[in-house]
Amino acid sequence: MTASDDTLHIPEGRPLTIWAVSDGRAGMENQVLGLAQAIARKTHAQIVTRHIRYRRLFDRWPTFLKLWPDQMLKRDSDPVGPPYPDIWIAAGRATLPHSLRMKAASQGKTLVVQLQDPRANLSAFDLVVAPQHDQVTGDNVLSILGAPHRITxxxxxxxxxxxxxxxxxxxxxxxxxxxxxxxxxxxxxxxxxxxxxxxxxxxxxxxxxxxxxxxxxxxxxxxxxxxxxxxxxxxxxxxxxxxxxxxxxxxxxxxxxxxxxxxxxxxxxxxxxxxxxxxxxxxxxxxxxxxxxxxxxxxxxxxxxxxxxFNGELRTWSYTPLNETARAAEAVLALLKSRATPS
Structure with a gap:
């Protein structure tokens, strides 16, 4: 995994702003919040939850047809506009039209992190955190065992x-x-x-x-x-x-x-x-x-x-608790630091 040459800005005197973006379903929201909260445990950060939901007419349209995603959202969908966050963490098909545009919309000032396999142009994201079993490969891909979560x-x-x-x-x-x-x-x-x-x-x-x-x-x-x-x-x-x-x-x-x-x-x-x-x-x-x-x-x-x-017996064994969410959080912060200059 290598960083790009784009320059981001680390805020001074205020917390990092992190948007945790999903369609609001528990499985998706737990993943984005899990990673956002893991980052916040390592540095001063403010987390904002964003739900993206499309009107029924557009909901099942493929991502490449959602050319004007802002105009396709439901009334109860959260707006996606400036001021943009320092870190954008998104998961799920509904978020992709905005995730793919976030680097350009923020003029490169937002670190764009997409969870799962986006099945899209990986270069549109700063970091893709994908499950190992999805076999996503790329210089900006971090493969983890399973998915981020909120368990501590x-x-x-x-x-x-x-x-x-x-x-x-x-x-x-x-x-x-x-x-x-x-x-x-x-x-x-x-x-x-x-x-x-x-x-x-x-x-x-x-x-x-x-x-x-x-x-x-x-x-x-x-x-x-x-x-x-x-x-x-x-x-x-x-x-x-x-x-x-x-x-x-x-x-x-x-x-x-x-x-x-x-x-x-x-x-x-x-x-x-x-x-x-x-x-x-x-x-x-x-x-x-x-x-x-x-x-x-x-x-x-x-x-x-x-x-x-499970074979019908309650056998006992020990192992180090799985903590891939923390590893992903460290990767996000390392990437942010490697590309950043104080603002």
Whole structure:
């Protein structure tokens, strides 16, 4: 990865301004905010969230046809205009028309960082932070294992505090089970859900543990019903939506994490805790390229030492918590410093 010869300006007497730009969906927003917050932990910075949303007529248009993106936005979309930030961090298809124009719009004064595979002219960005399994290559590409996220020990402890009283009547080991659902590449059939529930039950009972189960909105209704029915009598907590979400409290308190293979974000967040991550197999919808990418990701996570396929046993092992978000933050700041002069 090499820096370009463009000159940026580091502000004196004020914090760096960082725009975290996405379409507002949780998966995208967590990535841009995760990287922005990691930068802010290393230097004085102010983070501004920006949501880009297009009117229905234009939403599905390919990026190359969005020639006047400002005029295509919904009324509830955040404006994209001067004064521009010191660092622009964006993720998702909706952000690309503006990301591709940001260097020119800011007259080179904004460091443009795009997450994931932009499938666009890489030279339009100062830095592309892409998952290893996407196999994006270029002088301005940083490949990371998984995706940026917002998990830190401090955040997990803070998120657990309001839930602490709920855990007083339970004893460990605590087993967090994170269930995803149907996607382009994976599904959770009735048969698979029944097998999964039986394996989870057997493991929790064998260790005299406590179940901490959270079920996604993407989980098929039949699978959700099977899992809840089969596991509801175990000691612990089950979250199926509605009310405060205990997801971060579960990650803080648990001793083991079981996570379905359909979610890279959940697996990476689990690996950030340093706790054993057990991967739950799902149904494959087809031999899609995206399915192969999931396989590559999970192999890399296993090679790192964070994860293993779940075989019905709650085995214990140790590894250094995965912290690719911090590595990406360091790369952004190093690039900014290498190209900057005080303003």
């Amino acid at each position: 020990k401090e955040r997990l402890a803070a998120e657990f505090a309001p839930w602490a009283e709920r855990f007083k009547d339970f004893s460990g080991p605590f087993v967090a089970v994170l269930i995803g659902g149907k996607s382009k590449s994976h599904d959770l059939s009735r048969d698979r859900a029944e097998t999964m529930a039986a394996d989870i039950r057997r493991a929790v009972v064998a260790t005299k543990g406590t179940l901490l189960l959270t079920i996604s909105r993407r989980t098929p209704e039949a699978a959700r019903d099977i899992l809840v029915s089969a596991l509801k009598d175990l000691p612990g907590l089950i979250y199926t939506g509605g009310g405060d979400n205990p997801y971060f409290a579960f990650l803080h308190k648990c001793d083991h994490i079981l996570v379905t293979e359909d979610s890279i974000n959940m697996a990476v967040e689990a690996a950030a805790t340093g706790k054993p991550v057990h991967i739950l197999s799902m149904d494959r919808r087809s031999a899609l390229k995206s399915t192969r990418k999931f396989d590559e990701f999970h192999r890399a996570l296993q090679d790192y030492g964070a994860a293993r396929p």
